[in-house]
Amino acid sequence: MKRIDRIRTAARNLRAGKRSTIHMVIGITVVMLFILAYILVLQVFMGYQRNSEEKKRALCYRFLNIEEGTGLDELIQRAEEGMRRIHDPSGVQASILTSIQPAGSAASKETMTSTDDMDYMQFIMYMLRRGDYYTAGNISLKMDQTTYEAETFTHWNRPRYKDIMNVNSLFRLGLYDPDFGVFPERIFSDEDETWIYGSLPEAPGDVVLDEYLLEVYNIGPISEDLIGKNLTICNKQAGRDILSDYRISGIVKNRASDLRESDEAYDLHSEHIYVYLREEDRQQFEVANGTLRYYYPSYEALTTNIDNIGAIMMGRVEWTELDDGAGMLSDVTLEVASYHWLLSQAGRFLVLLGSVAILAALSAAGYLLAFYRNRSRRFYTMLDAIGMRKQDRVRICRTEIFLILGIATLATVYLLLLFWFVFRYVIYNAMHFTPAFPAWPILVTLLLIWVIIWLLSLPFARFKPVEIGGV
Amino acid sequence: MKTRDILRLITNEAKYGKREWVLSYMMQTLLMVCVLICMVFFTRLPKTGDILLHAAFDSEEFGFQLSGYTRSDLDELTKMGFEDINFDMREPVGYLKNLEHIWWYKFRAVIQGNDIWNQEIDGYLMILLFCRIVFAVIGILLWVILLNSVSNSFRIKLKERERFVQMMYRLGCTKRTIFFLYYAFFALRALLVFFTAVVLSGITMHLLNGYMENVMYLKVDMPIIPGVLIAVMVLLQLMLMRRTMRKAWRESNEED
Structure with a gap:
């Protein structure tokens, strides 16, 4: 039988x-619309979760404060110990963010007793004059x-x-340490060159500084020509280098600071120069203002590593009681982690419910095919009676199913787009979030639905003709 | 026709198309369970959210900025449940203990050109609203699929038993009796589906309540049977059944 006759x-x-x-x-x-709408809603749900976490990407860490005066070697040990306390350290990156001061500065500050008649500002000015703090005025660059x-x-x-x-x-x-870098990969991609000229320090004796410091010290023009030059930092007050x-x-661009630091962080760091100290220089420094940060690859990993996140969120446990030694959380980090945890709980249930519902919806499609078979039985019996080959009957049946699927797909796409516009409007006005249309997941799902319905229809296409006059 | 004979005919119907009605029973039960769960979540999420936020923030009440409201709106705000309303500040502030209907208040405020907001918890409220919208959309779509599959189930059965129905009519059985026969058969099937769905959704809710209590520290007590919902669904199915049967009868007689 010719194809055109079959289609006709x-x-x-x-x-x-x-x-x-x-x-x-x-x-x-209806079945296709339900499945596609569910996939759409799930994609928007995941997109919302991803979007809200991406905005707070820079805060996805736990931190430990390091006491002033801590030796640099002890600092490294503390960082390693903190990593060991994390349940699942895969993907976790530790960073040491600390400014350094001359060794012994912390101890000498402690010798100032409360009987000295100074308020806090006078104390700071006194320390500045003593040269225990580095200031822009007493530091010069050569x-x-x-x-x-x-x-x-x-x-x-x-x-x-x-x-x-x-x-x-x-x-x-x-301070720069090669094992505990200051620019975590989670935030700074190696492939993205928009945040650095040159590279991070590769060996002891290297230094990386930012554009802003060069601007303050009138060093210019800022370009890759500065890479490789030697820099000497002088303490004018002490009269020595x-x-x-x-x-x-390397020279870090100013936007790197915005990428890494958030105004809502408890432990804000604004160092403009990071030094990979030579061995002979290490002994002369100690920690001034230090934090160990453990960056997690995602908020999912962060919440998984906190044992009692549910209890924390429900106020059963104070977050400051997290004494697993793996670091504290800022309020904002805890808030985002709580959002994530809440959405994950809802998301898990949604996926479970959706899977069952899709199964039921696809079986409803099978039901429709059974209805189609009952309806068409007499027609195919007649074709058999007039001598049509079984092969041709099967092909006509499949063509009919193909045409029905085609019309249904067109109707589904139209209704889905209507649904999408209304849904997006509601989401935007309620949540100030503009979701993107997930074209590829929808297309793949549509293809899968076609394949499944096509496979379901195969047994129905080969039905036996009824006896003429039979019930 | 004697009642005993009608009952015998009804139970006899179950012998025909066994595969079809077993499969449709399983499928409709699954769909019904999903619809029930979605609707339960839709109705109970505001209450759950209220408990969640009170626990998370360890607070009995929440302060809201009441942008655009003036002293003349005091009665309206009091009816909503706001207490300690202070109009003397740049933007009026009021305190609300029960957050169950907060989105309805926000919606009304927006329509009137006002706003009710709290910077601290608005993010959480949005998540809860999003979840509510999602469950509502899924529930409605599933409901449509359920009704569609119920309608298909009627049509398949009536198509299969078309000759039997015609034979009964020609033997002198009234149209009313034949309709009653199939109403009763489908009603029994539907009741079976309902009861199974209620039991399964009850078990699911029980497990869910346990999970929420142990993991989320929420004692919410999701209802097992949303009574009004069941009643509406039963009524809709009966109406659908009546319409389908009358249509099938007309089609069958037209063929003759």
Whole structure:
């Protein structure tokens, strides 16, 4: 039988039983619409969860404060110990964020007793004059025989990272350790070159600094030409070099600070220069303002690593009682982790419910095919009686199913788009979130539905003809 | 026709198309359970959210900014449940103990050009609303599929038994008796589906209540049987059955 004749026969048969055909089309449309709408809702749900966590990506960590005066070797040991306390450290990246000061500064501050007649600001000014703190005024940078002083200060409308406002502003010398880097991979991708010229320190004696520091010290023009030059940091007040001939391995762009630090962090760090200390230089420094941060690959990993997140969220346990030694959480991190936990609980249930419902919906499609078989039985019996081959009958049947599926798909796509516009409008106005249409999951699901319904229809296409006059 | 004979005919119907009605029973039960669970969640989420937020924030009441409201709206705000309303601040502030109907209040406020908000908990409220919308949408779609499959089930059965029905009519059985026969048969089937669905959803709710109590520290007590819902579904199915049978009867007589 010719293909065109098969299609014509199938179309005529469908037209002859118009009511039943419409019934079939509506039935399959509803099933397809349900499954596609469910996938759509699930994708939007996951997208919302991902979006809200992505905004707070920089806060996905637990942190431990390091006491001032801690030795640098002890700091490394503490970082390693903290990693060991994490239940599942896969994907967790530890960072040491600390500024360093001359060794013994913390001890000498402790010798100041409360009987000394100084308030806090007077104490700070006293310490600044003693040279125990590095300030923009008493630190100069030497490069290519030229000495640079801190001259360019921003006072008004300044972003958070521009914190050197005058000569008394602290000059924070940051520590770089190759095992506990300061720019976690979770936030700074190696492939994304928009945050750094050059590279991170590769060997002891390397230093990386940011554009803002170069701006304060009028070192320019800022370009890759500065990479490889030697930098010496001088303490003018003490009259000596703090660090000599350190190679500039990279220049971090200002946006890196915005990427890593959040205004809502408890442990804000704003070092503008990170030094990979040589062995002989390590002994002269100690921790000034240090934090160990354990960055998790996702909020899912973070909540999984907190044993009693549910109890914390429900107020049964104070978050400060997290004494597993793996670090504290800031309020915002806890809030995002709680959102994630809540959405995960709902999401799990949604997936379970949806799987059962899809199974039931697909079996409803099987039901429709059974209805179609009952309706078409006499017609195929007649075809058999007039001598049509079984092969041709089967092909006509499959063509009919194909046509029904095609019409149902068109109707489904139209209704799905309507549903999408309404759903998106509701979500945007209620939650200020604009979801993207998940085209690929929808297409793949549609294809799968076609395959499943096609497979379900195979046994029905081979039904035996009824006896003429039989019940 | 004697009642005993009608009952015998009804039970006799179960012997025909056994595979079909067993499969449709399983499928409709699954669908019914899913619809029940979705509707339970839709109705109970506000209450659950209220308990959740009170526990998480360890607070008996929540302060809301009442943007756009003035002293003339005091009665309306009091009816909503707001207490200690202070109009002297730049933006009025009121305290609410029960957050169950908060989205309805927010919606009404938006329509009136006002706003009710709390920076601390608005994020959580949005999540709860999102979940509610999702469960409502899924529940409605499943309900449509359920009704569609119930309608198919009627049509398949009546199509299969078309000759039997015609024979009964020609033997002198009234149209009313034949209709009653199949009403009763489908009603029994539907009741079986309902009861099984109620039992299964009850077990699911019990397990869910246990999970929520142990993992989420929430004692919510989701209801096992949302009575009004069941009644509405039964009524809809009976109406559908009546319509389908009359249509099938007409089609059968037209063929003759």
